[in-house]
Amino acid sequence: MSQQKVISLENIRVACRNCSLSSLCLPMGLAPDDVERLDEIVKRTRPLHRGDFLFREADRFRSLYVVKTGSVKTFAPSPEGGEQVLGFHLPGEVIGLDAIDKDMHACSAKVLETSAICEVPFTRLEELTATIPSLQHQMYRLLSKEIGHDTDMLLLLGKKNAEERLAAFLLSLSKRLHKRGLSATDFYLSMSRHEIGNYLGLAVETVSRLFTRFQDDGLMHVDRKHIQLLDVGSLESLVGGAGQNRRQQQQQS
């Protein structure tokens, strides 16, 4: 390049204490001094681009990763050669927690759009959590929250029909974006219809048809990746269940 126009990396290396995500992320509820100590072990890498991997399945586990800006998908290979999308991760969300057990990543993480990522070496983090009770508690909560989220997905995949799944997906995105200060009703999807379908256990065609139907019903407006939710209340009642009275899955004692 002819012109020496290097942008100082310092500009993107926002310390945790100045990060707008600190209330969602690891530092949540930490004393300023402790945030400082956490700050010291966090590595801030240059921005990653669409298609870049944070890690791949079977990689040695070294660090947790936190999305600072952008979005990431995680996915696991299924035995037949296909793959299962496990999640879409927005700013403030932590990735890699499933790798602690076997000290190896069981899934891959791929960046969906240009993203900034914080890397947190796990061994250092573990040392830190042993001396900062509130950080230890935060870690337990984080891991527990992930389990709770997976539980929600199990219920979704086990009991909900296509309509309910897509509505739940849209509302989940909406809520999470809103928490991050973005619009809850107007946003862009960084993932393809394929990926949405894969994530929800549906065929692409079904996802596409549902987008069309939801739009026809006035629930939302769709233009390619651009989504506008027009009737959040109705979407919520769709998820709620009674969508179309499928037989109640009863349970014996």
Place this chain on the structure above:
Amino acid sequence: MSQQKVISLENIRVACRNCSLSSLCLPMGLAPDDVERLDEIVKRTRPLHRGDFLFREADRFRSLYVVKTGSVKTFAPSPEGGEQVLGFHLPGEVIGLDAIDKDMHACSAKVLETSAICEVPFTRLEELTATIPSLQHQMYRLLSKEIGHDTDMLLLLGKKNAEERLAAFLLSLSKRLHKRGLSATDFYLSMSRHEIGNYLGLAVETVSRLFTRFQDDGLMHVDRKHIQLLDVGSLESLVGGAGQNRRQQQQQS
């Protein structure tokens, strides 16, 4: 009762250090002194019976529970009034991890057969993990393993057909029982067909038909709750995927 034949509770209060499960359970990899400290906070309750609850959804979170003998199912209510079975828990398995985040149980836990359960007050455990690095690590691993297990279930519910699901379920039970020193090929189911179906996202009728089919195909022998696996290899190849060439779930880049 006429005869004073009270069995001393001490007999069932096996300390962690003498428990056959210590290599699967929380004490895994701990130094004897640390096992001792863990032992001190564990409460051992009288045996629970079929139908008893360890906790219910929305209960305040106080303790983790570990199955010592018997089995437990966990399940979450689905909005429509039905429920989703989240898991069946065998000796050595820890229950309640999903409640840490919100300090409240999001699911219920019900005993499937007469069972002995260890209760571990979480606050005390947290104090302990802060001073015993290997216990802290064990806790992280435990939580992480749970996430990994949920991930497996997501793949199962998202990508596998009925046959693959049931085969995977049987093999999972088999493997876990074997780890606990029991037969991998001859065991009793403590849960009903209903519960199996609910867990796997299938109708009871489908589960029943598959049991019959597997038996007709010589893969197993079924007599009510009594299961004998006759051809583990074939069951494994069923799970492996190519079961019946359903279209490979491909993925775009």
Place this chain on the structure above:
DNA sequence: ATCTTCGCTTGATCCAGATCAACCGACGGT
């Protein structure tokens, strides 16, 4: 010992959503 209940099995039918097929329009490359 008899009744009742309930879990389970088996058969018949139905349907949500997968699969197959065709087309279209956006976008990146040359």
Place this chain on the structure above:
DNA sequence: ACCGTCGGTTGATCTGGATCAAGCGAAGAT
């Protein structure tokens, strides 16, 4: 500006497993 690729949409058809229906045997209740 043109082309080729690919993600997305829409229509037609197929099917795995749900739903509906009926009967059966084991275990608990009286």
